[in-house]
Amino acid sequence: MHPYLSRHLLYPLHESLVKRPTFKYLAELEQSQWLSRxxxxxxQGTKLKALLRVAYDHCPWHRKRIQEAGLELDGETPLTLQDLRRLPTMNKQDALENRDEMTWQGVPGGAFKYNTGGSSGEPLIFYFGRWRQASDAAGRMRARRWWGIEVGEPEVYLWGAPVELDKTDRVKAIRDRLLNQLVLNAFEMSPGNMDTYLEAIQAxxxxxxxxxxxxxxxxxAHARERHTKLILPSLKxxxxxxxxxxxxxxALIEKVFGAPVANEFGSRDIGFTAHETPQGQVLLMSESIILEVLDxxxxxxxxxxxxxxxxxxxxxEAQPFIRYRTGDIVRQSNDTCQRGRGLHVIGEVIGRSxxxxxxxxxxxxxxxxxxxxxxxxxxxxxxxxxxHTVRDVEVLLVPSRSWQxxxxxxxxxxxxxxxxxxxRVQIRLLDQIPPEISGKHRYVVSHVPLPAALKIAANTNNVPQSRRETRKLA
Incomplete structure (x- = not known):
């Protein structure tokens, strides 16, 4: 599909049909990023007050906490970060155990059930609405533009996909192609499939x-092992x-694909959070998220x-996440955007691997x-x-009260x-899962060695460095 048609006709039509205000929010973001800090x-304070009003009116669990904090939600004066900190923090267990009392099922556009990736070892089922969806999509669109990538231009996703496609998945695949998006299955990376992926990316x-x-x-790493020379002049x-x-x-990705790497930070429960700029800074999507870095x-x-x-x-709004402890580790920064945007800067994202x-x-x-x-x-x-081996898997599991x-x-x-x-799958029920000797929690561990040439891609022993240091090393 011609990028112009995808950008100006098909993509806006799709978002309008599913009642997502994506392009409306994108236009707002393009303007608001240039506001002063x-x-x-x-x-943020204005949006925070609106969110707390929603939480007070529709979410009993949040209403009690807002009342106990003595927050004043009348009037038009924006709230401050100091006001927000009068509320206690919440965590995944709070969101899991009190989901019904913190969800607004009548949110305009509908509340949609979703779940986290579970990489923290604690899966979370929660609800989100159309504005959250629009925020994620519009935030990525704006970040792509920082790199000279316009909405509707060809994009390849190396992403998860189901084992078998149902009718809905096939419809999504057709939609993706109309929007100039090609999805390659990151769950099926055999040598043969990776050869096919490289050919598909080139084409x-x-x-x-x-x-x-x-x-x-x-x-x-596979392309390097195969001595595959990729020529991708359009890749930004x-x-x-x-x-x-x-x-x-x-360094490996940039050398093989011949384009700079831009890192994204986000999660399913909070959504698209931050993105790296060509200057190596990680900018928060400040219009959609308030970030605190706490000890x-x-x-x-x-x-x-x-x-x-x-x-x-x-x-x-569908299920408010207010002062939500994500479990991700970041470095506090008071820097400003080198291009003059008022968006907050994240010094470093440690995250999880x-x-x-x-x-x-x-x-x-x-x-x-x-x-x-x-x-x-x-x-x-x-x-x-x-x-343990390619034919032996052990699952350590802590059951909840609803376990059967x-x-x-x-x-x-x-x-x-x-x-x-x-x-062979062995399941062991435990009262708790002990951490690694290092003190860290790893939720998927494989003792099966990868082919020697590919080990560099899976090596997770090093600690991530700041993006500025990374640029120098690359």
Missing amino acids: PEIERL FKPKCLYGYASSMALLA AVCTTGEPLYPYQQ PEGQPVGEGELGEAVMTGLCS TDFIVRSDGAIMHALAVIYVLRAIEGVAEFKLIQ AEANPQIIKGLQARLGDEV
């Missing part, structure tokens, strides 16, 4: 590649997401210090392929999957659908 924070002539950081690095950027991007991964005692950290990202989703899984036929799969199976099982509070023994065969069937029918 105080003006941005005043806009599609994308302006942007988008996918999991580790999967993109794996594909780049490779956008990575889902996990930390390490310096050696970035273990819940106090703000100082300039340059690491802390937990605690976020308030200003477009989360995942591992690869090797299927019994040798295909290399992103860890989310098995995470998706476990997160969908009712009654799973926490989990850890350990791949009938879930065991569901887990086995789901994992065998991903890993192969001959794979």
Whole structure:
């Protein structure tokens, strides 16, 4: 499809039909990013008051907390960050256990059930509305424009896909092609498939590649091993997401694909959060999110210090996430955008990393392929999957009160659908899952070695460095 038709006709028509105000919000974002920092924070305060009014009127769990904090929601004066901090923080367990009391089912446009990727080991089912969807889409569109990539221009996604396509999935595939989007399955990265992916990317002539950081690095390592020479003159950027991007991964991806890497930060529960600029800065989507960086005692950290990202989703009316502890670790920064935008700057995103899984036929799969199976099982509070061999998998599982023994065969069937029918799955129920010796929690661990030439793409031993340091190393 010609990019002009996709950008000006098909994409806006699609968003209008599903009642998402994506392009309206995109126009607002293009203007608001140039506000000064105080003006941005005043806009945040106005949106925060509107969100708290929604939470007070429609979400009993939030109403009680707002009342106890003594927050004044009348009048037009914007709230401040100090006002917000009168509320206690919330976490995934709060959102899980009190979902019904914090969800506005009557939100305009409808409330849609969704779930997190489960990479934290704690799957979360929650609701989001059309404004959250629009915020995610419009935020990415604006960030792409920072790199010279326009809406509707060819884009390849290296992303997760179901084992078998149902009718809805086939409709989505047709929609993707009309919007000039090609989706390649990151869960099926066998050598043969990766050869096909490289050919498809070459033929599609994308302006942007988008996918999991580790999967993109794996594909780049495969291309290098095969001595595949990619010629992609239209490619403006490779956008990575889902996990930390390490310096050696970035260098490999940039060398193989011949374009700079731009890292994205976000999560399913909070949504699209931040994106890297061509200048190497990570800019927060400040119009949609208030970010606090807090220490273990819940106090703000100082300039340059690491802390937990605690976020308030200003477009989360369906199920408000207010002072939500994400579990992600970031570095506090008081820097300003080098191009003059008023958006807040994130010094560094540590985040979480995942591992690869090797299927019994040798295909290399992103860890989310098995995470998706476990997160969908009712009654799973926490989990850890350990791949001992290509045919032996152990699942450590902490059951919740809704756990039923009938879930065991569901887990086995789901994992065998991903890993192969001959794979033996042992399930162990525990009261708690101990962390690694390092003190870190890893939720998918594979002891199956990757081919030597591909190890660089899956190496997660190094700690991610700041983006400025990464640029120098690359």
